[in-house]
Amino acid sequence: MHNFTYHSPTKVIFGQGTVPKIVPELQKAGISRVLLLTGGKSVFASGLYDTIVTLFREAGISFETVSGVQPNPRLSKVREAVEAAGKSRAQAVVPVGGGSVFDSSKAIAAAVGSGHDVWDIITRKHAITGALPIFGILTLSGTSSEINDTAVINNTDTNDKMPVAHPLLYPAVSIVDPSLQYTVPLQQVRYGGFDTIVHVLESYLAGNDTAGVITEHSEAYVRAVMRCLNALPEKLNDYATRSELTFCATYAFSGWCGLGRASRGDFATHRIGHALSALYDMPHAVTLSVIIPNWMEYVLGKGLNRDVFARFAVTVLGVPETAADPAAAGIDALRAFIHSLDMPSRLRDVDITAKDIPALAENAARTLPFGSVIPMDLATITAVLERSL
Ligand code: NZQ
Ligand code: ZN
DSSP states (O other): OOOOOOOOOOEEEESTTOGGGHHHHHHHTTOOEEEEEEOSSHHHHTSHHHHHHHHHHHHTOEEEEEOOOOSSOBHHHHHHHHHHHHHTTOSEEEEEESHHHHHHHHHHHHHHHHTSOHHHHHTTSSOOOOOOOBEEEESSOSSOTTTSSEEEEEETTTTEEEEEEOGGGSOSEEEEOGGGGTTSOHHHHHHHHHHHHHHHHHHHTTOSOSOHHHHHHHHHHHHHHHHHHHTTTTTTTOHHHHHHHHHHHHHHTSSGGGTTSSSSOOOHHHHHHHHHHHHHOOOHHHHHHTTHHHHHHHHHHTTOSHHHHHHHHHHTSOOOTTSSSHHHHHHHHHHHHHHHTTOOOSGGGGTOOGGGHHHHHHHHHTTOSOOSSSOOOHHHHHHHHHHTO
């Protein structure tokens, strides 16, 4: 095993009926004024917003609400919320939503705590020197934003979707109640599940160079998520299925699957995917499904990671060990699984053609360096995109 440091300071409060626990957590931290951050509609339609507002009023916690965070969260909304947090002298940010709301809350927390423009922080012009604490309530699983130190924000003026990560951005507390997700549409549940799988694969497929327990643990995650997704739509409102999916989503990208490896993960699929979101406002999980099988083919074509891909095919995807080329058969099986989720596995499925590739590649190259199996540059990004057509 390679050396590692693992630090996961977020207190996760998991399970049905746990929303009210946010109040004592805020009180213990001496917080009485918060910025409440939400998405567009679901939190109001489900009644969750009213529940939280009632809890806060009863507990004497004052709040300023900023709503309307969109998927592929916009920098402009983050700036609006930074201003609101400053005016109301918020002591903490309370995101209520999915990855986009949590990611926005991290950017807000960093900008307020560091006293700099948020885009200057994301583009590393200014360091993160402080951050408001985050006490969140998750309504949609997939990203692990509720337990990690990362945020990804869209600047629609420059067409950049940029990640930022810092130890001060781990949420202090995340309430993860799977039953809040019963209102999530089937396709969105599938997106969250597929994002979870790719978070594991970014580490697992990068190389089999850690302890067996980490490798087997990673395989168990992917198998579990596939089993739960295959049980949908029948089990859409089944707590056992939804809580297992939620659990996997939270811990898949907590850093655990990358432990003991030479590289924490490859992440070329994610970074190229962010370019697709930046230029086409594509849902995050779809950006992954149109890249990862093709990235695998590209890697295999270079004669790399055949043993890792073959193991994945046999132990996770059910490809017979005796298959002529298990690694290649595994990619076909992954593609078939993607299609079974009603998701695309090629750029042409989402109307992207060869003429679009130069702009996409240039956009993805803005976030270099990335890629550990094949360290990426403009030429290799272009080649992966061409393979994905
Ligand atoms: O705005 P509302 O009406 O709430 O609708 C949202 C949104 O349209 C809806 N939704 C959320 N909770 C719901 C619900 N609908 C019904 N019932 C509920 N309980 O779901 C839609 C998508 O929400 P969003 O937050 O955008 O989805 P997700 O959680 O997949 O987050 C995606 C974002 O996270 C980033 C992605 O790039 C993308 O921008 N990621 C963040 C990561 C991280 N912080 O570590 C890692 C990931 O790889 C990813 O990059
Ligand atoms: Zn992801």
